[in-house]
Amino acid sequence: MLLSDKRQDYISWDEYFMGVAMLSSMRSKDPNTQVGACIVSEDNKILSMGYNGFPLGCSDDAFPWAREGEPLDNKYLYTTHSELNAILNYRGGSLEGAKLYVSLFPCNECAKAIIQAGIKTIIYDSDKYAHTPPVIASKRMFDAAGVRYYKYEHTDRDICLHV
Ligand SMILES: O=c1[nH]c(=O)n([C@H]2C[C@H](O)[C@@H](COP(=O)(O)O)O2)cc1CO
Numbered sequence: 297m298l299l300s301d302k303r304q305d306y307i308s309w310d311e312y313f314m315g316v317a318m319l320s321s322m323r324s325k326d327p328n329t330q331v332g333a334c335i336v337s338e339d340n341k342i343l344s345m346g347y348n349g350f351p352l353g354c355s356d357d358a359f360p361w362a363r364e365g366e367p368l369d370n371k372y373l374y375t376t377h378s379e380l381n382a383i384l385n386y387r388g389g390s391l392e393g394a395k396l397y398v399s400l401f402p403c404n405e406c407a408k409a410i411i412q413a414g415i416k417t418i419i420y421d422s423d424k425y426a427h428t429p430p431v432i433a434s435k436r437m438f439d440a441a442g443v444r445y446y447k448y449e450h451t452d453r454d455i456c457l458h459v
């Protein structure tokens with residue numbers, strides 16, 4: 297038998313892909329909630345990434361990032377969610393059978409896109425809106441459609457980037 301000299305403290309697949317999702321979230325201009333997503337093939341290849349932001353051409357300086365106020369004067373009508381951005385950013389064909397790593401549990405609108413895109417597994421971190429109708433509806437649809445979801449398990453490892 298050959299003795300392997302490989303490193304033992306390499307990061308797991310889940311740490312790797314959730315790390316990429318978290319890094320993507322750092323691109324978000326949303327002052328309150330930054331969300332990142334990373335779509336991965338069944339054989340662990342990264343297919344796409346996304347974060348929450350305004351659509352192309354809609355300047356972060358012209359559109360509002362406020363949470364409150366009149367519907368036309370706050371962010372909710374204008375933001376594209378990280379999961380939808382990750383799906384739309386993929387130009388390579390089918391996402392059938394793919395996995396989605398996301399830093400916040402997907403809302404109902406993203407759930408519809410996720411299901412229709414053929415994504416079959418969700419690995420999420422925060423579920424801070426679990427009690428709200430969009431997330432309750434989302435879980436109801438995932439359960440009906442056979443989309444599996446499980447919470448990311450944090451490890452003790454600190455992953456630092458010094459750039
Ligand atoms: O699944 C999601 N994905 C996603 O990208 N978002 C974005 C939209 C908003 O920019 C922000 C939520 O804002 P807030 O927490 O201030 O309500 O996160 C929100 C959700 C809701 O679950």
Ligand SMILES: [Zn+2]
Nearest residue numbers: 377402403406
């Ligand atoms: Zn959403």
